[in-house]
Amino acid sequence: GAVVSQHPSRVICKSGTSVKIECRSLDFQATTMFWYRQFPKQSLMLMATSNEGSKATYEQGVEKDKFLINHASLTLSTLTVTSAHPEDSSFYICSARGTGGEKLFFGSGTQLSVL
Amino acid sequence: GEDVEQSLFLSVREGDSSVINCTYTDSSSTYLYWYKQEPGAGLQLLTYIFSNMDMKQDQRLTVLLNKKDKHLSLRIADTQTGDSAIYFCAVDGGGNKLTFGTGTQLKVEL
Numbered sequence: 001g002a003v004v005s006q007h008p009s010r011v012i013c014k015s016g017t018s019v020k021i022e023c024r025s026l027d028f029q030a031t032t033m034f035w036y037r038q039f040p041k042q043s044l045m046l047m048a049t050s051n052e053g054s055k056a057t058y059e060q061g062v063e064k065d066k067f068l069i070n071h072a073s074l075t076l077s078t079l080t081v082t083s084a085h086p087e088d089s090s091f092y093i094c095s096a097r098g099t100g101g102e103k104l105f106f107g108s109g110t111q112l113s114v115l
Numbered sequence: 116g117e118d119v120e121q122s123l124f125l126s127v128r129e130g131d132s133s134v135i136n137c138t139y140t141d142s143s144s145t146y147l148y149w150y151k152q153e154p155g156a157g158l159q160l161l162t163y164i165f166s167n168m169d170m171k172q173d174q175r176l177t178v179l180l181n182k183k184d185k186h187l188s189l190r191i192a193d194t195q196t197g198d199s200a201i202y203f204c205a206v207d208g209g210g211n212k213l214t215f216g217t218g219t220q221l222k223v224e225l
Binding site for chain 1: 148150155156157158159160163203205212213215216217218
């Protein structure tokens with residue numbers, strides 16, 4: 001099946017710093033990528049939809065200036081958590097859907113811990 | 116918006132069958148999915164079913180869809196300890212967005 005690579009898998013940072021998470025589709029072109037956030041023992045919450053070459057669409061309640069999304073190519077989307085605070089600590093997961101595909105493939109997730 | 120519900124926990128003995136249930140509210144859903152998540156990992160697509168199907172079987176996995184009742188189930192035959200994980204159903208209502216269920220923690224006991 002298709003592979004989506006997400007890096008880093010785990011990051012610990014100080015409060016106030018910014019963290020970038022990368023999501024790459026390795027063997028297919030992803031016109032659309034999605035970023036989710038997951039709190040412990042909870043379901044996934046869609047944060048934003050990222051379309052190649054255009055601005056991301058953010059879900060209600062998600063601060064676009066806080067969570068910067070860039071989808072510069074058909075195989076790479078990045079999520080930057082700016083000025084991170086402890087409440088931003090969470091598991092972030094990206095997913096990608098190829099052109100004309102009905103399946104959604106997920107990265108392995110990034111555990112962000114803000115001290 | 117779409118509301119997707121699952122029971123939180125299921126415990127079975129190794130070798131038995133597991134049935135994980137999911138209910139949803141949006142009748143216009145096109146594709147319905149089952150994902151598996153192991154601790155600290157992303158989601159792994161197990162199987163999916165198109166809304167015009169009633170059943171889909173893939174090796175040990177059987178998906179049943181009752182559109183009238185908006186009920187989706189995943190049956191795992193001969194459940195093994197390696198099947199212990201959280202299972203999410205997800206519903207695609209269009210617009211490239213999936214709505215995930217609350218997740219069912221499956222525990223397989225020896």
